[in-house]
Amino acid sequence: VGFVGAGGVNFGSPEGPWDHASRLETLNGICFTGIADPFVEFANKQLRKRQDNSDESKAQKWAECVVVDSFRKLIGLDGPRMVDVVFIGLPPSSHGSIYEPNNIEILCAKQGVHMFIEKPLSVSPPKELERVNQIIIESGVIVAVGYMLRYSAAVEKALELLQGKKAVCVNAKYNAAYSRIHKKEWWSVRTSGGPVVEQATHFADLIRYIAGEVDLSSVQAVSVPASASIAAQLSEMPPPPGGEHNVPQNERIPRCTSANFKFKSGAIGTLTHALLLHDQRYFTEIDIWADGIRVMIQDPYYDPKLIVRREHNNNEEEIQVPSIATGDDMYLKEVVTFIDAIHKNDPSAIRSPYADSVQSYLLTHTIRTRAEQFESKL
Template identity: 40%
Template sequence: MFSYRCTGLSPLLAACRSSQKVHSNRAFGTSAVKSDADQLVKVGFVGAGGVSFGTAEGPWNHSVRLEKMPNVQFTAIIDPNLELAQKRVDDLSKGAYGHKWKGCDVFKDYHAMLEASSQEKRPDAMIIGVPPLIHGSLDVPQYAMELDLAKAGMHMLVEKPISMRPAEEVERLAQVLHEVADEKKLVIAVGYMLRYNPAIETAKALLKELGRPVASIVGRYNCTYNNIYKPQWWHTLQSGGTIVEQATHFVDAMRYLSGSELDRNSIRAVAVGPDMKLTDMPPPPHAEHEVPYDMRVNRATVAVFRFESGAVGSLNHTLLMHGQNFFTELDLFGDGFHIIVRDPYQKPAVLLRRPHSNDYEQVPLDLGRDMYEKQFDAFMHAVRTGDQSDVRCLFHDAARTYETSWWISEAAGSPVPDGSVA
């Protein structure tokens, strides 16, 4: 019988969802945190690249959002390219929030930071924005970044993809991180920021208001490619490929909106592979020119699947458009209703056709703050107070999105991680 339920969760995810704990006496450095929103938080970055410091590829720039927040001080940037890391510090020290960057140290790796940082300068929270190939492991010590930082008592917001290790290993890592976080009163979140997007928030609220189950979800994620220069992005087992690296945001949004998991056995997918030449590819040695052919990413992928709730879904991803603006859209259908989520990245909008109506209405959205700002507000509030109630994607939840994204990628014929070490 068709029902609207959340089933098939791992024991860890089910337990975590039932108790996103509120810690009133959170460990913070060497002292307990007050429930004061003005508590100073020392922040460090792992990675001096585009996700944290801006890029032409998209709107992401974590540092520019964080530096506008009150009572934040930046104390570390970690990157093997020390020159780039120092340039970030030097440039930002000259800006409107330059005082927050004064004294920020640079390190070649996080081990050097842990060894060198005094307690006064050691970050309370780390933003992890580095290639997934070098973190997110439980079994390979040199890639056990999250576990090492958690054991050192640091809160984290980790960018996706959260790993490039086998999904089973990442699930075990999530279990261990949950135990460490519970012991040390830590927040370990993942940057699935669409959960804070006003269009996604509104769609979720409408589903609750309508009180009717979703029967079908259709996702279209159409990407531009001419500004993607990094060769590792074009390598399936270094970045995850187009589904795990990029369309994973819609995989996560579908899980979040439906409240249900995908049934792995139901997934069917086809793809247009790298034999299709792209006319606006960045020149050599950038992009895929030096990537082995069998590791190059797909140009278009279409997947269909069933949710454990009984609903059906489809995902269409393409890497074909020119320019900078993506085309992204979600459709949610149920008995009598149709919700359209349009362009959540650039100009979010929601259209609704209600039961017993032929017309579509544009639903007002709160566009006062962008999704990245809201994500960091929730994260920093949790760091300061222990209240994780608005942290919408913790690591254990993201591990399910990671696993599900690989299911789709594998169904489309892409290679999957085998546990070997590069």
């Protein structure tokens, strides 16, 4: 196994409990052979932390791992191939393209290297992702995308409760805690794609997973841009050089975006994303309405629970479901599913294959574009 990118999504950060290395090093039959990152010194620090782990069974998995300055060295384009699998955890502006140097997925596919790709897939025009998908299909490599909420116990239980029903309305709300998001790239629309593409993509994907495809022609969206007087100065912006301090004004991300749309099934939906909360904990919920039943998924990241009103009933009930802290590690489940698919040469159990994830990108890209178009008219 190799890593493309030595940052938080692969090796951990203060933002939250998500990183792939910590899950992978608990699995049998895994050894780590390379980390590719142009910031070699930083990548070596990440590697040394893993090699110095007091848990010897984990530390030894890193014993032969080396740091290289380019993913090309991992996949055999510059020297012997070092990996069977890569975990791609890069800013979206650095991968997912058909053009060099950001055509990482295409080159991995052509080299026969399986890929776990973190969302979002890119900031490139959707047509480019469709071409990437075609090359992946032709190569036969196994690819999963990091939409971990599809593996959560809360979502699994919600789908069980909705079995035999068709969603009529889905309302999703996502308010991020921004004060610990230090990466300058995240605060730039040019490098992150904006918060709907970069972050709310999890809920855009979950909306599709629950209610089916959205009719993109129906999407309407508005936003509160960074230049708006009511939200221009976020009071807990991370200090320089992080946050948006060094991001040009015209590239700063919107503070809130709200979209409404119609599903191809005839159902309707809304998605609202904001970055207005302080500290670490997000506010997240998805409310699904169908004939005779309402299911709300609350706080699926940290402390998930379901609020349910069943058929022929006036009362709501609260259903507790396991969280990461109580044994339901959706990040681990998505990784185990991916590794098992490679061992079996059967990707059918992967809940977020590349082709499906392209559709989530199309939805978020459309929401962002429609909001920008509306703002440009004002």
